[in-house]
Amino acid sequence: MKKLTQWLSVFLTCFLVFSAPSANAQLRVDISGTGAKQYPIAIADFTGDSTGRLIAEVIRADLTRSGQFRLINATGAKLEVDTPIAYEEWRTRGADYVAYGTVTKESGDQYEVRYRLADTINDTNLDGVVFTGSDRELRRIAHQIADRIYEHITGIPGVFATRIAYVLKHGNTYELQIADSDGQNPQIALRSREPIISPAWSPDGSKLAYVSFETGKPVVYVHELSSSKRTPVANFKGNNSAPAWSPDGNTLAVVLTREGLSQIYLINAHDGSNLRRLTRSPLIDTEPVFSPDGQSIFFTSDRSGRPQIYQIPVSGGEARRVSFNGDYNISPRISPDGKSLLMVTRRGGAFRIASVDLETGTETLLTQGPDDQSPSFAPNGKQVLYASRQGGRHMLAGVSSDGRMRQTLSIHNGEIREPTWGPFNQNAQSPQTTNP
Structure with a gap:
């Protein structure tokens, strides 16, 4: 019990011992490993405006980070968006797919970006769209094109145009x-x-919900990003912590003392109204997270003597234990899709990220440690974001959900903690579709 109380204190305050650079610092990406299957693709520099090369570089970097694509050299390719594709030539060069396009600067700082994706195996175009935006939106447009390429080839929505949040x-x-x-673009x-x-x-x-100590005690706020409006929704006696959203966005699960x-x-x-208690145990219950269907909540508790993961219906009732491997499992x-559980597990003195199949109980250790924390699924479920401490430094890291592909996002002279991956961008520009 004493150890879990110490752990809860660490959960609330230990993340506060790091330093970071200015807000303009960029993150460096280091990648290792590859996916089980890689799709060979050539990404030609977009022609027209000088920004076309930069758009292509963002697309290449996105697809490379996924670990599911192998880039074929497209140096020297002069492919206008309406250029007929020499399918056999690109097949000979080893590319099953070719992405290309044209960028045109219009009035002021506005651009038109036209893109196409060709399938050289079936001698056909798979996709063709037109985006418009300002020069500040070109990176976002490039991410959206990478998402379309990813989805057309793998059948799974891409997450390159999504956002992440973290604390520095x-x-x-x-x-x-x-x-x-x-x-x-932090x-x-x-x-x-x-x-x-x-x-x-x-x-x-x-919106983002978070815990701030600005009043001298932990209080849960909801922060509207477009207006910067902040609302304290949990400011009760004692500690207020660990907010988690319901899938419909109307309810927060919070931890109170x-x-x-x-x-x-x-x-x-x-507004923080309609307070109702969900768990009733003689020990600590914390770190709630809703199931995707909104019908239950997974959480961490020491009710078995050591911290483990439990599940309880939102309507109330008995909680059931869902983690059994190891004697220390937290942060569910x-x-x-509701089929897998991420958690932080302690094995051999190292804190690692594990994935558990909720139907079979099969466990996969995704990371090596020694101190990996705060896992977060990408909205397509194919990647995991987490915080890692290596060589005395805190950093942002990622791993594919099967553990094959790893990447490290680090800041040269600073540290980063508590990352969380945002949802699919519901406000993204809808491109004009052209005939492939």
Whole structure:
């Protein structure tokens, strides 16, 4: 019990011992491993405006990070968007697919980006769209094109145009930052002299819930990103922590100590009203997360003597234990399809990220440790974001959901903690579709 109490204290405050660079610092990407299957694809520099090469580079980097694509050299290819594709030539060069396009600068800072994807095996075009946007939106457009390529070839939605959130500490200042999925374009959502922990995206990506210590105690806030409006939704007696959104965005699960030990409660996500207690145990219940169908909550509890993962119906009732391997399992996260559970497990003194098949109980250790924390599924379930400490430094890292592909996103002179992957971008521009 003493050890779990110490662990809960660490969960609430230990993330606060790191430093970070300025908000404009970019993350460096190091990649190792490959997917079980790789699709050979050539990405030609987009012709027309000088930004075409940069758009192609973003697309190449996105597909490479997934581990599921093998890039075929397209140097020197002069492919206008309406250029007929020499399918046999590209097959000879080893490319099953060719992506290409044209960028045209229009009035002011506006651009038109026309893209196509060719299938050289079946001698056909798979996709063709037109995007428009300002020069500041070109990276986002490139990510959206990479998403379309990924989905047309694999049949699975891409996540390159999604966003991530994480916490940085710079000197005595804490920052909640939001960045593209590749770590680029970081923006500060909140800066504070007091700790910020436990960021959680709303299902539509328009808000973040988090815990701030700015009043001298942990309080749960809901932060509307477009307006920067902040609402304290859990400011009860004692500690208020660990917010988690319901799939419909109307309810938050939070952890409160208002009646003694940490227990899980449900509140209205908009104003904190309609408080109702969900768990009732003589020990600590914390780290709630909703199942994708919204019918149950997974959480961490020491009710068996050591921290393990449990599941309880949202309507209330008995909780059942779902983690059994190892004597220390915390931080549950559920895959978008509801079939897999992520957790932090301690094995041989190392903290590692594990994935558990909820139907069979089969466990896969995804990371090596020694100190990996805060796992978060990508919205397509194919990648996992987590915080890692290596060589005394905290960093952002990623691994494919099968453990084959690993990447490290690090800051040269700083540290990063508590990453969380945002949902699919529901406000993304809908491109004009052309005939393939």
